[in-house]
Amino acid sequence: MASLQNSPSLYHTLSPNSFPQVSLQNQKHHGTFPCCRRSFSFLVRAEQPSASSSALSQVGCGRRQLIAIGVSAPWISLLNQPSSSFAAETKKGFLLVTDKKDSYSFLYPFGWQEVVIEGQDKVFKDVIEPLESVSINLIPTAKQDIRDFGPPQQVAETLIKKVLAPPSQKTKLVEAKEVYFNLIFSSVSSQDVDGKVYYMIEFIAQAPNFTRHALSAVAVANGKFYTLTTGANERRWEKMKDKLHTIIDSFKIGNA
Structure with missing residues (x-):
């Protein structure tokens, strides 16, 4: 069974040095962990308005036509929304990140600032509470599915020990699970809906001067x-956990 440790193309790239978490020991103000979602997303495909919608312009349409139009009009309006509106649900107090080049999107709390950290594609963090952050990392792989690397717990334990936390930190895996989503991304056709499998991970990393409670989502696409x-x-976990779950729940990957 494939594992990250036995995959030269991934393991050497998914090294502690490629993640900002490692710098937490020496540079706490750059602290950030590179993702978890609890709910399923349902999407509606955009379609062309049916012939009945043209009856709206016909003065002499019959009662039956008017009733049909009245029922279908709200759905026609919904189905014709731009596909970008489905990239991630907007939510009060959050801002949307959309990367069309690498086909992903997610939300982060309003007030967090973007910072540049080597090895990360994007990082946003709270300047007052530096352990509160979100980051995304992209590694090339020949695999087609996250399950090719093994079951959730095996992949989670390998990532936590080898990538998501420095070796000097004491880590504990809280939960690892597989979740399936039907997703659509704004950079692809509204008809291109793809189901993807994500591994959702919750873990705790303890350093000498702090303990971080983190959520991760990993997928291959x-x-x-x-x-x-x-x-x-x-x-601050009890205060922040709902916001952190919102971030993870919003993470979506499309088809490049």
Whole structure:
């Protein structure tokens, strides 16, 4: 069974040095973990208005036509929304990140600032609470599915020990599970709906001067291994966990 440790193309790239978490020991102000979602997303395909919609312009349409139009009009309006509206649900207090080149999107809390950290595609963090952050990492892979690397717990344990936390930190896996989503991304046709499998991971990493509670979502698509991680100081977990789950739940990967 394939594993990250036995995959030269992924393991050497998915090294601790490629993730900002490692710098937490020496540079706490750059602390960030590279993702988890609890709910399923349902999407409606955009379609052309039916012939009945043209009756709206016909003064002499019959009662039966008017009733049919009245019922279908709201759905026609919904189905004709731009596909970009489905990239991620907008939510009060959050901003949307959309990367059409690498075909992903997610939400992050309003007020977090973007910072540049080597090895990460994007990073957003709270400047006052540096352990509160979200980051995404992309690694090339020849695999077609996250399940090719093994079951959720095996992949989670390998990532936590080898990638998501420095070796000096004591880690604990809280949960690892497989979740399936039907997703659509704004950079592809509204008819191109793809089901993807994600591994959702919750873990705790303990350093000498802090403990971080984190959520990660990993998936394979478009020839890449995607890792989105967010988290907060353990002492603020109860206050932040709903926001962190919102970030993870919003993460979507489309077809490049």
